Amino acid sequence: MFGRIDHIGVAVEDLDGAISLYRDRLGMPLQHRETVEELGVEAVLLEIGDGHVELLTPAAPDSAVGRFLERRGPGMHHVAYQTDDIESALDSVRASGLHLIDEQPRTGILRSRVAFVHPKSTGGVLMELVEPAKDR
Numbered sequence: 092m093f094g095r096i097d098h099i100g101v102a103v104e105d106l107d108g109a110i111s112l113y114r115d116r117l118g119m120p121l122q123h124r125e126t127v128e129e130l131g132v133e134a135v136l137l138e139i140g141d142g143h144v145e146l147l148t149p150a151a152p153d154s155a156v157g158r159f160l161e162r163r164g165p166g167m168h169h170v171a172y173q174t175d176d177i178e179s180a181l182d183s184v185r186a187s188g189l190h191l192i193d194e195q196p197r198t199g200i201l202r203s204r205v206a207f208v209h210p211k212s213t214g215g216v217l218m219e220l221v222e223p224a225k226d227r
Contacts, residue, residue: 092183097173097221098136098143102159102166106133106148113137113144127200132156134200145171145200169207169217177204177222184208184220196222 103109113119119137126133131154135146147168149157159168174180177196185191192207199205201224208218 092180093172093174093220095173096142097171097219097223098145099167100145100147100169100171100217100219102147102156102163102168104148104160104165106135106146109146109148110135110137113146119144123201125200126150127198129198130154130156130205136200169219171205171219171221173221173223175222177206177220180220180222181206189213196220 101109110121114121114137119139122136122138122143124133124135128150131149131151132147133150136143137146147156149160151157152161156168181191181194181196190209190212192209193205196204196206199219199221203224204222206220208220210217
């Protein structure tokens with residue numbers, strides 16, 4: 092079902108400050124930056140080995156990341172698992188009885204297809220399923 096951990100998502104209040112920490116002080120190369128309207132975030136991918144750290148800041152205060160920051164403050168937001176077939180992965184997750192936030196995939200960073208699994212059914216960790224765009 093899952094191929095590997097794709098990225099760890101970190102919610103931040105100051106995106107440029109977080110980039111400075113991860114890129115300049117920790118040496119993680121910045122791969123990509125974009126605003127993902129469908130998810131209501133500005134996101135940055137930094138490379139670390141075969142995976143990424145994804146820094147997220149809300150593009151709107153009523154976005155999921157905005158609400159997360161308001162309730163919990165900055166910190167780890169989610170763990171994303173890569174899959175080659177997100178529909179099959181969603182079927183497997185659904186069949187296992189886990190509660191999906193997204194019944195259908197949405198568009199994520201770099202045109203990936205993403206869906207989230209509710210943390211109440213995964214031991215308190217928000218899980219993201221990621222099917223990378225074919226040209227990523």
